[in-house]
Amino acid sequence: MFFTLFLVAFVSATLWPMASEVVFVGLVSQNPDAVWWLLLIATLGNSAGAWLMYECAGWFSQWTQQKLSARREAFDYWLPKVRTFGPLAMLLAWLPLIGDLLPIAGGLLKTRRLPTVLCLTLGKGARYAILAGAYLGYDRLV
Template identity: 40%
Template sequence: MDPIPAALAGVALSAFVSATLLPGNSEIALGAFVHAWPAWMWSAWLVATLANGAGSLVSYGMGRMVPPRPLPARTAQAFRRFGPSVLFLAWVPFIGDALPLAAGWLRLPWLSSAVWILLGKGVRYFVLIRLVEAWQ
């Protein structure tokens, strides 16, 4: 039995959970997968990026369900100044989980929010894969 589909599912689950407020270890899961199956690195990159992005979009959707209220001044200023592009930073530890939630709460456009989220997460996982390659 081929272990790759199950391992990719594990990467996906880890990446999805890591994008929520729950603790996750998507970098470890992706790094271990790429180390074990380097020929599958781009499939793993795509799976991790899409699953992590989907987790952030769930947070975005949860934010849309909350009645709009004023955000803290610094957060509101950042969203006003940069718009959905601030979601490129949705991968950053600590603040990254809150950014999609705030974007939904502020009713930022869904499609541009999704694009910026996926772009940031894709870049982060690309750098991680390159680091794993360099380490091998």
């Protein structure tokens, strides 16, 4: 059960679409006493998938910057701003559609690693906590 949830959450954070929320809520409905473990596993799996996308994009960053050399002035203008405020954008990495692209953008633009990872994890964990609270009722979570 936990390994399946981790795997589905991990893959759903990459560019391959999967509905980890459906699996998470399904497992919470079957195992309400294990909600905190499920929340932890789903958050870790989804965050790890996002971290992988962030790191992969970072590896390709130099190649991408060379391809964008024609737009170098705009790139040089925005890069310091993104490095400063970019990690906070990772709090929104749970959003559908654009959420999977945020860690890639952070990796390409080389946002600071620790704040980026922390914000990714907080945002993804908050999503699963909201889902669990909505399903079970917030009074059962606390």
